Amino acid sequence: MSEINAKTIISAAGCWTKELLSDIPVEPQKHTVFRVKCPKHFPDMPLTGDLTTGVYWRPEGKEFLAGSPISVFDAKDLEPAWNDFEELVWPALAKRVPAFEELKLTGGWAGFYDCNKLDNNAVVGKHPKYDNVYLASGFTGRGLMQAPGIGRALTELITTGSYQSIDISVFDVERVLKSNARPEPYVL
Numbered sequence: 094m095s096e097i098n099a100k101t102i103i104s105a106a107g108c109w110t111k112e113l114l115s116d117i118p119v120e121p122q123k124h125t126v127f128r129v130k131c132p133k134h135f136p137d138m139p140l141t142g143d144l145t146t147g148v149y150w151r152p153e154g155k156e157f158l159a160g161s162p163i164s165v166f167d168a169k170d171l172e173p174a175w176n177d178f179e180e181l182v183w184p185a186l187a188k189r190v191p192a193f194e195e196l197k198l199t200g201g202w203a204g205f206y207d208c209n210k211l212d213n214n215a216v217v218g219k220h221p222k223y224d225n226v227y228l229a230s231g232f233t234g235r236g237l238m239q240a241p242g243i244g245r246a247l248t249e250l251i252t253t254g255s256y257q258s259i260d261i262s263v264f265d266v267e268r269v270l271k272s273n274a275r276p277e278p279y280v281l
């Protein structure tokens with residue numbers, strides 16, 4: 094245990110946030126993404142999600158990436174959930190895009206979503222219990238997309254005391270401490 098003095102502290106610890114701040118329910122949630130190859134390619138296909146199953150896919154080079162809707166807490170390892178591909182992801186893909194019946198699985202990987210267990214939404218802003226602690230966490234699978242806006246907004250909050258160009262106060266820490274959920278129903 095060591096002590097570090099700082100004027101301002103920003104906790105951006107991703108899925109390990111709860112280990113640092115026990116009142117913030119952001120925890121690791123294992124999520125698998127599969128790589129597949131299809132004889133017919135659709136390079137212009139947008140990121141598409143099937144709302145009935147939660148399966149999503151998009152082109153990636155000459156292949157596609159497809160995500161499983163099943164994400165699990167307390168995972169013991171990061172071995173991809175290969176069974177989910179056969180049982181859930183492939184059937185969903187083939188139902189929506191008949192050409193995907195012929196696809197081949199070429200790879201896959203798993204990682205941890207930084208899941209905000211309260212409502213699957215980000216937790217960003219000043220922690221009300223401390224004078225100088227800020228948070229940027231809980232992006233639940235959307236952290237890369239949201240990062241530019243979050244970085245800008247948090248910089249404004251810290252340097253001027255309020256949001257200037259983007260008001261992201263809906264993600265504030267207080268709502269989480271008071272369990273005021275702002276649920277995100279569809280997590281890719």
Ligand SMILES: Cc1cc2nc3c(=O)[nH]c(=O)nc-3n(C[C@H](O)[C@H](O)[C@H](O)COP(=O)(O)OP(=O)(O)OC[C@H]3O[C@@H](n4cnc5c(N)ncnc54)[C@H](O)[C@@H]3O)c2cc1C
Nearest residue numbers: 105106107108109124126204205206232234235236237238
């Ligand atoms: C399989 C998968 C697919 C994804 N796909 C997408 C996608 O398509 N689009 C998208 O927008 N997002 C996606 N995400 C989510 C995205 O990767 C995350 O939301 C994002 O990486 C979170 O960034 P972060 O900087 O908040 O946390 P991280 O990138 O997790 O960084 C946290 C850092 O804090 C460090 N740390 C933790 N605890 C401590 C400590 N006590 N002391 C010092 N350092 C510490 C860690 O080592 C780590 O470097 C995906 C995630 C997964 C797992």
